[in-house]
Amino acid sequence: MFIMLIYSLIAVVISSLFPLLAFILAKNYLYDREKTTPFECGFDPNKKARTPFSLRFFLVTILFLIFDVEIALLLPLVLLMNYAKPLTILGLSFSMTMILVLGLIHEWNQGALAWVS
Secondary structure: OHHHHHHHHHHHHHHHHHHHHHHHHOOOOOOOHHHHOOOEOOEOOOOOOOOOOOHHHHHHHHHHHHHHHHHHHHHHHHHHHHOOOHHHHHHHHHHHHHHHHHHHHHHHHHOOOOOOO
């Protein structure tokens, strides 16, 4: 009974201490103009809305999404090891990875990944 009282007291102290510390140590963003402005993909919100969009930024974003989806498709293959032959899973993952690597090499050779042209 005494131990439960001590644990309850510790829980109450910690649960009231953390919000108090967060309130005391929090930064005041009212006077920081840069922190209160919206940030939209590197665009300045105070400029014209119809500025030209960087095609290179778009391309790098699409490449990131493609490789992100590849990881999302390769991760469940580990779970399939129990239901299929490991050699089949290995071949499938290797072929998926090689298609993407060959596509990346093609993009590199075409100069699409070069920031300075």
